[in-house]
Amino acid sequence: MESRTILVVDDEEFVCWSLSQHLTAAGYRVFQATTGVEALLQFRDHAMDLVFLDFKLPDADGLSLLTRMKELDSDTVIILMTGHTSVEQAVAAMKLGVDLLLRGGRLGRARTWTDPGQNFAVHLARAA
DSSP: OOOOEEEEEOSSHHHHHHHHHHHHHTTOEEEEESSHHHHHHHHHHSOOSEEEEESBOSSOBHHHHHHHHHHHOTTSEEEEEESSOOHHHHHHHHHHTOSEEEETTHHHHOOEEEOTTOSOEEEOTTOO
C-alpha cells in the first residue's frame, strides 16, 4: 500500500520540523511549507491526502489557503491549526470545509485523528 502524503504548513520552522519528523517516523510521506506561496506550490505539485495548515502565515491567512486548496482538491483533508481564533473565524473555517480545527497546544495532546471516511488515521501523540 502506498504511503499517505501529508503537507505541514506553519511559519514556525520548529513546528513544521517536529510534526514532520513524527509523521515521517510513522510512515507518512511529508512535505513542509512555511509560507502560503510555498504551501500552494507543494499542494499543486503533489497529491496531498492531508494538510496541517496554520491559521496565520506571513503572506497568507489560513482561510484563504483553505478555500484555494478545497477548490483544487475537495477530497484533501485539512486540519487547521491555530493559537488564536475567534468563534466567528472557527465558524467560517467550518463553512469553508475544514475537517478539524485544533486550537492552542492541543495538537501535542491529541492521540489519533481518523478521517471521516475512515480511510486512514494519523497518530499525533508527541507531535508538536
